[in-house]
Structures are given as structure tokens and as C-alpha cells.
Amino acid sequence: MATTTSPATRPTARSTTIALKMVMAVTGAIFALFVLAHMYGNLKLLWGEEAYNDYAHHLRTIGEPMLPYAGLLWVLRIVLLVSLVAHLWAAFTLWGRAERARSHKYAVKKRVRQSLSSRWMRWGGVFIFVFLVWHLIEFTIVRVDVSGKPVPDNPFQLVVDSFQVWWLTLIYVVAMLALYMHLAHGVFSLNQTLGWTNTKGTYARAKVLGHVVAAVVVVGFLIPPLAVLFRLVK
Amino acid sequence: MRLTLKIWRQAGPDVAGDFVTYQVDDVSGDMSFLEMLDVLNEQLNSEGKEPIAFDSDCREGICGMCGLMISGLAHGPEVTTTCQLHMRSFSDGDTITVEPWRADAFPIIRDLIVDRSAFDRIIQAGGFITVNTGAAPEAHSVPVPKANADRAFDSAKCIGCGACVAACPNASAMLFLGAKITHLGEVPQGQPERDSRVVKMVAQHDHEGFGGCTNIGECSAACPKEIPQDVISTLNKDLRTALRHGY
Amino acid sequence: MTETPSRPLVHDLYFEGTPIKDTKAPNVSIEQMWTKREFDAKLVNPSNRRKLSVIIIGTGLAGASAAATLGEAGYNVKSFCYQDSPRRAHSIAAQGGINAAKNYNDDGDSVYRLFYDTVKGGDYRSRESNVYRLAEVSAKIIDLCVAQGVPFAREYGGLLDNRSFGGVQVARTFYAAGQTGQQLLIGAYQAMERQVAAGTVTPFTRHEMLELIVVDGKARGIIARDMVTGALETHLADAVVLASGGYGNVFFLSTNAMGCNVTATWRAHRKGALFANPCYTQIHPTCIPVSGEHQSKLTLMSESLRNDGRIWVPKRREDCEKDPRDIPEEDRDYYLERIYPAFGNLVPRDIASRQAKYMCDDGRGVGPLVGDFRRGVYLDLGDAMRRMGKEQLAEKYGNLLDMYQRITGENPYEVPMRIYPAVHYTMGGLWVDYDLETTIEGLYAAGEANFSDHGANRLGASSLMQCLADGYFVLPNTIRDYLAGGPFKPVADDAPEVVEAQRSVQERIDRLLSIQGTRSVDSFHRELGNVMWEYCGMERTEEGLLKGIDLIRSLRDEFWRNVRVLGSADTLNQSLEKAGRVADFLELGELMCIDALHRRESCGGHFRSESQTEDGEALRDDEHFLYTAAWEYGGDEPPTLHKEDLVYYAIELKQRSYK
Numbered sequence A: 001m002a003t004t005t006s007p008a009t010r011p012t013a014r015s016t017t018i019a020l021k022m023v024m025a026v027t028g029a030i031f032a033l034f035v036l037a038h039m040y041g042n043l044k045l046l047w048g049e050e051a052y053n054d055y056a057h058h059l060r061t062i063g064e065p066m067l068p069y070a071g072l073l074w075v076l077r078i079v080l081l082v083s084l085v086a087h088l089w090a091a092f093t094l095w096g097r098a099e100r101a102r103s104h105k106y107a108v109k110k111r112v113r114q115s116l117s118s119r120w121m122r123w124g125g126v127f128i129f130v131f132l133v134w135h136l137i138e139f140t141i142v143r144v145d146v147s148g149k150p151v152p153d154n155p156f157q158l159v160v161d162s163f164q165v166w167w168l169t170l171i172y173v174v175a176m177l178a179l180y181m182h183l184a185h186g187v188f189s190l191n192q193t194l195g196w197t198n199t200k201g202t203y204a205r206a207k208v209l210g211h212v213v214a215a216v217v218v219v220g221f222l223i224p225p226l227a228v229l230f231r232l233v234k
Numbered sequence B: 001m002r003l004t005l006k007i008w009r010q011a012g013p014d015v016a017g018d019f020v021t022y023q024v025d026d027v028s029g030d031m032s033f034l035e036m037l038d039v040l041n042e043q044l045n046s047e048g049k050e051p052i053a054f055d056s057d058c059r060e061g062i063c064g065m066c067g068l069m070i071s072g073l074a075h076g077p078e079v080t081t082t083c084q085l086h087m088r089s090f091s092d093g094d095t096i097t098v099e100p101w102r103a104d105a106f107p108i109i110r111d112l113i114v115d116r117s118a119f120d121r122i123i124q125a126g127g128f129i130t131v132n133t134g135a136a137p138e139a140h141s142v143p144v145p146k147a148n149a150d151r152a153f154d155s156a157k158c159i160g161c162g163a164c165v166a167a168c169p170n171a172s173a174m175l176f177l178g179a180k181i182t183h184l185g186e187v188p189q190g191q192p193e194r195d196s197r198v199v200k201m202v203a204q205h206d207h208e209g210f211g212g213c214t215n216i217g218e219c220s221a222a223c224p225k226e227i228p229q230d231v232i233s234t235l236n237k238d239l240r241t242a243l244r245h246g247y
Numbered sequence C: 001m002t003e004t005p006s007r008p009l010v011h012d013l014y015f016e017g018t019p020i021k022d023t024k025a026p027n028v029s030i031e032q033m034w035t036k037r038e039f040d041a042k043l044v045n046p047s048n049r050r051k052l053s054v055i056i057i058g059t060g061l062a063g064a065s066a067a068a069t070l071g072e073a074g075y076n077v078k079s080f081c082y083q084d085s086p087r088r089a090h091s092i093a094a095q096g097g098i099n100a101a102k103n104y105n106d107d108g109d110s111v112y113r114l115f116y117d118t119v120k121g122g123d124y125r126s127r128e129s130n131v132y133r134l135a136e137v138s139a140k141i142i143d144l145c146v147a148q149g150v151p152f153a154r155e156y157g158g159l160l161d162n163r164s165f166g167g168v169q170v171a172r173t174f175y176a177a178g179q180t181g182q183q184l185l186i187g188a189y190q191a192m193e194r195q196v197a198a199g200t201v202t203p204f205t206r207h208e209m210l211e212l213i214v215v216d217g218k219a220r221g222i223i224a225r226d227m228v229t230g231a232l233e234t235h236l237a238d239a240v241v242l243a244s245g246g247y248g249n250v251f252f253l254s255t256n257a258m259g260c261n262v263t264a265t266w267r268a269h270r271k272g273a274l275f276a277n278p279c280y281t282q283i284h285p286t287c288i289p290v291s292g293e294h295q296s297k298l299t300l301m302s303e304s305l306r307n308d309g310r311i312w313v314p315k316r317r318e319d320c321e322k323d324p325r326d327i328p329e330e331d332r333d334y335y336l337e338r339i340y341p342a343f344g345n346l347v348p349r350d351i352a353s354r355q356a357k358y359m360c361d362d363g364r365g366v367g368p369l370v371g372d373f374r375r376g377v378y379l380d381l382g383d384a385m386r387r388m389g390k391e392q393l394a395e396k397y398g399n400l401l402d403m404y405q406r407i408t409g410e411n412p413y414e415v416p417m418r419i420y421p422a423v424h425y426t427m428g429g430l431w432v433d434y435d436l437e438t439t440i441e442g443l444y445a446a447g448e449a450n451f452s453d454h455g456a457n458r459l460g461a462s463s464l465m466q467c468l469a470d471g472y473f474v475l476p477n478t479i480r481d482y483l484a485g486g487p488f489k490p491v492a493d494d495a496p497e498v499v500e501a502q503r504s505v506q507e508r509i510d511r512l513l514s515i516q517g518t519r520s521v522d523s524f525h526r527e528l529g530n531v532m533w534e535y536c537g538m539e540r541t542e543e544g545l546l547k548g549i550d551l552i553r554s555l556r557d558e559f560w561r562n563v564r565v566l567g568s569a570d571t572l573n574q575s576l577e578k579a580g581r582v583a584d585f586l587e588l589g590e591l592m593c594i595d596a597l598h599r600r601e602s603c604g605g606h607f608r609s610e611s612q613t614e615d616g617e618a619l620r621d622d623e624h625f626l627y628t629a630a631w632e633y634g635g636d637e638p639p640t641l642h643k644e645d646l647v648y649y650a651i652e653l654k655q656r657s658y659k
């Protein structure tokens, strides 16, 4: 078949699927660093009300008076928001491509090497997104106290009230499992996407790194809610 | 042994296809999978039914012409090509589903035969080193460190069979692409065109309608030549470098 | 047998025609010949090249390299192959390596020595001028391939590694693990694809050439079938190159790919191109034996195994069924070491093959019974294993041993391997002159498709060399001499020769589809293969060849009455493709037998039992047979033999001896 076609326009590196993947990788890396920091902050809960509220306050006053009140926080929020949009845009673009690349599915298809994590990147990501929206509504944008009590002013109290409700903690546990999976493959994947795994050694290490980062984040995130649920923090 | 085969039959590129079930008796373990299909075809021919069309040529695992999805596994349950798969990997009474590679970039021509010319076009886009016959310097003028030469060779082992695409949930051809980029990128002669090569080849890959890679690894698992995932990382790195160099 | 006056009998089979001669090699010393020819060959103005078109059949090493080079020069090239991609031509399967007179090891190699070894290896049945040129350009091939990025094996210092191969005493073989052919072909394929992108080469994959178009005595085009749509296409050009590979598949079982065929060259032969030395067939000693009736092809294992393996069969027939590990040392017959103490297991291919056959004919073959015969001898790595250890053995031969295990299901580290000879290479092919031009003007043949360089036997690692020499360096320089004679008179689409070619192809296809007999194409092919193997294989006799000819004729007759080809012509139809190829094999097979019959000597791969020394060695007859046999197609009449005398100026004729 002598049909030779090539892209009409001169190809650029920017317009390739790999560039799109790099957008995912960079924004994913930003998220990963963010969740690590966020997790670290949450652990302050264990040191009691004062430490936690101080931390929340401190977050808003960093850089003052160079920056306005909550300035850095806003910078961070904007970066995260832009990253989120970019991450989602790239994710859905690639997802759509992949669907079109195999419009006729196999009748029988076995999986050989793919891990649970890698297989759930897309729907897991969607789940994390839904959770994220709820999480922000609950603690930042609207502030909802699921225990039915009036919404307290103080962040520590809101957290404690919330996680004393078992089903909310359960939702968080499930969300953290999803995050584990997403990060375990995601952190490895971003190394691969950025071209840092050119040897068998670096490749194997990146796989381990994914699980380590995911475990640290998820365990760290889960300690405060569980401590609350089991009344270790009141 | 006696086997039941559910085989995809499709009379041409634009007509609908479907599975047809066949029985084959007296299959010996020493037969290759394709020889088993030869036997079935002889059987069909004697019954006045048109034989099943499938591709093969060298039948020794090197030309890359063969390739079937066998019960959900590209090239079947062993790490080898379909022509080198032997029936001793199956047991009496098994039911085997046989499908063509499925990817929109590999349209079906007939039955189990697909059109993989997209791979040729990816090579045309830049999978070469520009040197005219007669223009080459003495072979020993540029030594190549053994480690690089070995990795170049290991990547150049790709036979262009398309199993990586067939196995990939995204129908991505990044393993094929990565293998070529790594082969040419590991030798000194391949350096001058490194940036433009990767950009043109990836662009052609995307243009052909293959999916993007999600680093899942099904490709390497299916690859009869065991091309590893790290060639995709090299591909990514080369693209990143090209990006930095403003390509 | 020899008492029967053979002359009249042979005359029933062929006519003797006028001798032929190569007229293109310049009349200067052999060292200057090629330089002079390159200089004398006319040049084509770059701006005119685009207007000159060349059709190239085949994308193996010969075809792809020619397409790339002619494309680079700016000619308008159309390239054809029957596979779905040019990269899959059967050159891809070559394992061992490629020779070149680089003398990187300073072990006394030189252009002259490579030339000498090739002529000697070919048992003095090749043309000196062509072989010398081959040796001369060999070094440039390596330079080019390295520049293309071909990943040859290297040493720690970063320089190219060499090994010695195929019974020569110098290390001049360049290799890429056991996949040299693949790596070289990928290099040529990529060079060709670069020209596709540049617009000079147009690829036609899944296209099979079914006829040659000859107008006013010149090759001007082909009829090809688009194997996907079934459409018959006419392609016209100023010159045609056939680089369509070898015809070993006439034996049905061979190490060739399923699709290898003689159709392209046979069609040219029928249109007037002479076919030279069709009976010269190389049988490779180390292939994996046949395991059953269903077998579709044979797999080669690199000869390098003979460096470390010892070949034996049981001394007693009763032991043949035993587990070889239970046969004690004193009951084993290491027959090659016994008969050829000097060379032992490393005797040339033809000798190793023939001795294996004798052992099996003697009832001492091993392995499964196929029919009522065991076809196999042991290749035992036991000693090597004890000497080197499993790990080192695996490092050296790992991929081969894995392949063996995959195919046979036996573990070669524990059980001695079984091997048997198989048809591997065909030295014969279209007759060409020094320019690689056939006897049809404007029709060239390159690679395994021509007969030119290997005489009666090809040395290991020299086919890849020949294919690339032809395609990269020789053909592009000689064909320009012809093309410089252009512009050629355009051929009209409805010229009578074109219409006639289209009609004959169509008619043949219609006929194949209309027979609707009872036997499949494969069953005919298998039967032809058996006949060829039995009567025109490793050992040939007058009686056997005559019988073979009879059997082939009646089989051909039955084929045209009783073959069953289902389906239609206007879709992809693999039975139809095969039928066309087998039909041509059925004609070629007869010519091979006639050629083998007429050559009442043994030489290289051609062994006539009537012509052997007292201790069973091949006996050449230089007095009567120092010539190339070039056959002219006779149609319904018998073929005509034209002899090209072989004259040795640079090399002295010797009887080969490996004792």
C-alpha cells in the first residue's frame, strides 16, 4: 500500500502527545510536592489545638509584610488551580485519544504486567477530583460540619468534629487508597515521562520511589483523622 | 489434542466481521501455532470453505510478519512470536480465541491480517541516519563504547511486529518508537539528527492515530524481543531535549 | 547406469545452443577491471535522472540497497515486495555475519585472499571477474553500514569485532550477535525509507510481480498484482531490476521464508532471460530436524555451533531409539572426526550434510520416525559444557539454544541436540554479465536472484556481502551506463506487448480459479518438495534425476487439472498467491533436474554419485564441465543450453580436499 501521508504542518515538539504527557508529569509533580507538604501540616493536629491553629494562621502570614495577608497561600492556590486545569485537560485529551486509537475492542484481553494502580489512573483521578471538590467545600470554601453541630470558627475544632463521624473518616480512607494508587504509579510515571529512567537501575528505583512517596503521603494523611476517630485527639 | 478455535473472520476492510468456531483434532505439541492453522486451512479447503487469511513469512521469529491476539495475549502465552509459539503451550480441550491486532492505526485487511504501514511511515519521518552510499568514512574512524553499541543493538532487535501496539490499552506505539530512537541515539553517527528525528517521528506516530503512552508496561510484556520500557524513557528524554533546543 | 549412452538421452531433454560470453568486463588486469568499468560507464546528467525510471523487485539486502542508492542519485524508483513492509524481506533471517576484506586483525587477509577463498569455496565454478570485484568493494560495505548506524558487535575498545566463519582461516566476518541479516537489512530499509520520504522511491508493498513486459527486446515494465485488492497493475519503466531472492522453496521445506518464490525470475526466464546453474543448491548441515508431517519450514541454527559441538550417531542401529545420554562413549560414532581427522566437525557444509544423510540412510539416524525414517544426527555440546560451564555456553549460544528448546521442547543443555541438513541457499539464478545485466536488455538481476558470485557452493557470510555489493556499489554504477542511453521511447499503455502481458496474467489467474479440483496447493507443493529432495537433493544420480523429471511432469499435469483454489481474484487470496508460485516451481523443478542430469560431475553443492573419488569425495571434471550452464526457455520445446566457459587467469585450479 503506497499511501504515504504525513502531518500537514511542520511538526513541533510542543504539539506531540509526549509534550502533553510532560504537562501531566510536571503538574503531577507539583501535586505530589503539595500533598507531601499538606500532609506534613496536617500532622500538627497531633500536637493539639494551639499548634494546629497556629500553623493555619502561620500559613496565611508567611511573607508578611512583603506579601499581603494570605498572599503566599493565594499564590499557591493559583499555581495549584492552574496545574489542576492543565492536568485535567491533558488527562482528558489523552484519554480521548486512547479511546479513538482502539475503537473496536478485543473480545478477550488479558492483562499481563499492568498494575492495579496504572489501570486506575483515569477513573481513580476522576474519583480524586470529586473527592477534592468535596474536601474543599467541606473545609475551605463553604465549611460544613457533618456532625450536625454549628460550624466552629476554629479550624482544629472543625476537623475534630468532622472526623468523629465514622462514615466521613471512611470516605477519607477510601480516598486515600485512591490517592495511594494514583501516586504510586504517578510518581514512577513522571520519572519515566521526564526521561529519567533510561537504565534498568533508574527504572527499578523509580518504581520503588512511587510506592514510597505514596505510602508516606497516605499514611501521614490518615494519622490525624484516625487519631480523631479513635479519640486520641480531642 | 483436540482444540476449539474461535477465530475472527472478516471478508474485507469495510465489511463487518464476526467470530466463527472451528474444531481441530490431532494437534501435536510439536506443531507451531501457525502450522496448526495450516492444518485447519487444509481442512477448510477440503470442505470447500475459504481458508483463514493470516500473515507469516519467515516462521522463525525474525521478520515480524506474523502476529495474532491469542486468547487475549499478543503472540500468545509465551514471550515469542506467533510463529514460534508451539502447541505444547496448550492443553487438550482448550478453547482459543484468535483475533487480529486491533488498533485504528492498523486497519484490518482481511480475517487476521492488518495493515501496519503506519510503522513504515514513522520510519520515513526520520528513523534513519542521513548518509549517502559512497559518503561513509572508514568504519574504524569512530569507535563506539561497547555499552552504547550493546544498547543500540538491543534496541535495534525490534522486528516491527506491532505486538506492543496490540497489547497496549491505549494502542500506543511508543515502544516501537522508543526502540528506534534509542538504537539511533546510542551511536555517535546518530547524534546530528537526534533532535529533529524524535520530533518528526513522534509527530508521525500521533498523526497515524496511535494513543499516548501511560507507562503501563503491557508493550514490553508482549514484545517478543523483550524490548524494555526504558527505551520509552530515552524517547521522552530526547523529546524533552528537543523541546529545550526549541524544536 | 553409465553404460547407457547418455548423449541421445540427454538430447531428448535439451538442445545445445551457441556458447555465451560476458562482454562487459574490460580487458585489463583483474585489479583494474572495476575501476575501468566504473570510469567507462556513461554518466547521466543529474537533471535528467528524475525522468529515468527503474523498477526494483525485492526489498532484501540487494533490492533495498539498490533502491536507496538509485534514489539518492535522483532516479525515479519504484520498489516492490510481497510482504507488508520492505523490512521483512528474507535477508532479515541471516544469522552469522558478513565478510569483508578489512584485515582488521592483521591475520593476512586481503582483497586477493577473499577473492581466492570465494572462488575456491565455490569449487571453481564462478566467474573470476565478478568475484574479484565483490572482494574489492566489500570493505566499503562495512564503512557504509557503520555510518548508517548498524550496531555491529564491538570490542571493549570500541572497535569492530570479527570472527572466523565458514571454514576459512582468517577472521573477516562482521556480525551483530546472531542477527546480522536483520541489522543490515534494517540499515538498508531505513536508507530506502529516507528516499521514500524524499520522493525518489515509491514503495509498493503487498505487490507481487507476475509478469515482465518486454518491448523491442528491452525490459520495460512489469505486471504486478495488488495482493490486497487483487487488482492487476501495469508499471512501466526504463529498466527493471530483479532482486527477488532465492528459490529454495522449490523443495517445499527449506530455511527460506514461506513466501520466497521463483516467480519473478522465472517469468523473466520465460521472456528470454537465461537461467544459470539452476541445480546448484546449498544444503545446510545444522538445521532443526523435521518433527512431523505438518511441518511448514525448517529452521537454521548457526553453523558456529559446530565450533563447540561434536556430531555423532550411535554405532548400532538398535541404539537409535535410546535416550542419547544412556549411550556410552564407546558406542558413539563421531563420524566426521573419524572420516576427516584434520577438519573434523568443521568440514564444509556440503560434506557435513552429505555425511549426515549417509548415516541416516544407513539406518543410524536419530529422533522421531517421520514416515519410516529417522532424520537426525546428534550435535553434542556435552564436552563444551564440561569445558566452559553452562554460563559461558549460554553467553555464546544462548539465543540459539533457547530457539532450539522452543521448537523441539528439549533442553539442549541436558540432552544432545538433533540436527539435520536442509536446503538453505540457491547459487543458481538468472545469468548476468559483469554489469549484472541479464540477456534481456535493461533487465538486471542482483543478490541471490542472480547466479554470479558463488559458483557451485557459497561460503558462509558471503551472500550478505554479495547482496550489498550488488545493491550499493555495483548495480548503481553499471545501470547508469544503460540509462545514459535514454531517454527511451515511451511505451503506450495499450502497446501490444503490454496488453498481451496483462492478458496472459489474467488468463492464468482465471484458469487457476476455474479448475476447482480436489487437491490443495500445499499438497502439490509438498509432493514436489519430496520429489526434489529425493532425486535432486544432496546426492543425485542419473537414474534418480530421470525419475524425478517424470514425476515432476506428471505432477505438473495433475496440478493444472486437479488443484483447488477457492475464493476470488479480487480480494486478498493467499491460496491464489501460493498457486501461482507453485505453478512456477513445477516448471523450475524440471529444469533443475535437467541441469543436474547434464552435469555429470560433482562440484560444490552438486554431488553426482557417479562422480566421486575412491573414498567418496566429490570429483570435479574440469575437462568437460568448466563452464556455467545457462539455460534458455524453450516453451513447449525442450530448453537450450548455452555454455559460458570459465577461464581462470588469477587463480590456479585445484581439486578441493578437506582430508
Ligand SMILES: Cc1cc2nc3c(=O)[nH]c(=O)nc-3n(C[C@H](O)[C@H](O)[C@H](O)COP(=O)(O)OP(=O)(O)OC[C@H]3O[C@@H](n4cnc5c(N)ncnc54)[C@H](O)[C@@H]3O)c2cc1C
Pocket (backbone or CB within 6 Å): C057, C058, C059, C060, C061, C062, C063, C080, C081, C082, C083, C086, C088, C089, C090, C091, C092, C093, C094, C095, C096, C097, C098, C180, C181, C207, C208, C209, C210, C243, C244, C245, C246, C255, C256, C257, C260, C261, C263, C264, C300, C424, C425, C446, C447, C448, C449, C460, C461, C462, C463, C464, C465, C467
Ligand atoms: C536462515 C538463513 C540464514 C542465512 N545466514 C546467512 C549469513 O549468515 N551470511 C550470509 O552471507 N548469508 C546468509 N544467508 C543467505 C542470505 O541471507 C540470502 O541469500 C540473502 O539475504 C538474499 O537477499 P536478497 O536481497 O537477494 O533477497 P531476499 O532478502 O530474499 O529478498 C527478496 C525480496 O524480493 C521480494 N520478492 C520476491 N518475489 C517477488 C515477486 N514475485 N514480486 C514482488 N516481490 C518479490 C520479496 O518481497 C523480498 O523483498 C542466510 C539465509 C537464510 C535463509
Ligand code: HEM
Pocket (backbone or CB within 6 Å): A021, A024, A025, A026, A027, A028, A029, A031, A032, A035, A087, A088, A091, A121, A122, A124, A125, A126, A128, A129, A182, A183, A185, A186, A187, A189, A190, A191, A193, A194, B213, B214, B215
Ligand atoms: C491530588 C491530586 C493529584 C495528584 C497528586 C496527581 C498526581 C499525578 C502524577 C504525579 C501523575 C504522573 C504524571 C505522569 O504520567 O508523568 C499523574 C498522572 C495522571 N493523573 Fe493525576 N494527580 C492528581 C489529581 C488528578 C485528577 C483530579 C485527575 C483527574 C482525572 C488525574 C488524572 C491523572 C491521569 C489520567 C494521569 C495519567 C496517568 C499516566 O500518564 O500515567 N489526576 N497524576
Ligand code: SF4
Pocket (backbone or CB within 6 Å): B157, B158, B159, B160, B161, B162, B163, B164, B165, B175, B176, B179, B219, B222, B223, B224, B225, B226, B227
Ligand atoms: S517493540 Fe517489540 S512488540 Fe513492538 S514492534 Fe518492536 S518487536 Fe514488536
Ligand code: FES
Pocket (backbone or CB within 6 Å): B055, B056, B057, B058, B059, B060, B061, B062, B063, B064, B065, B066, B067, B081, B082, B083, B084
Ligand atoms: S513469521 Fe516472521 S516473525 Fe513470525
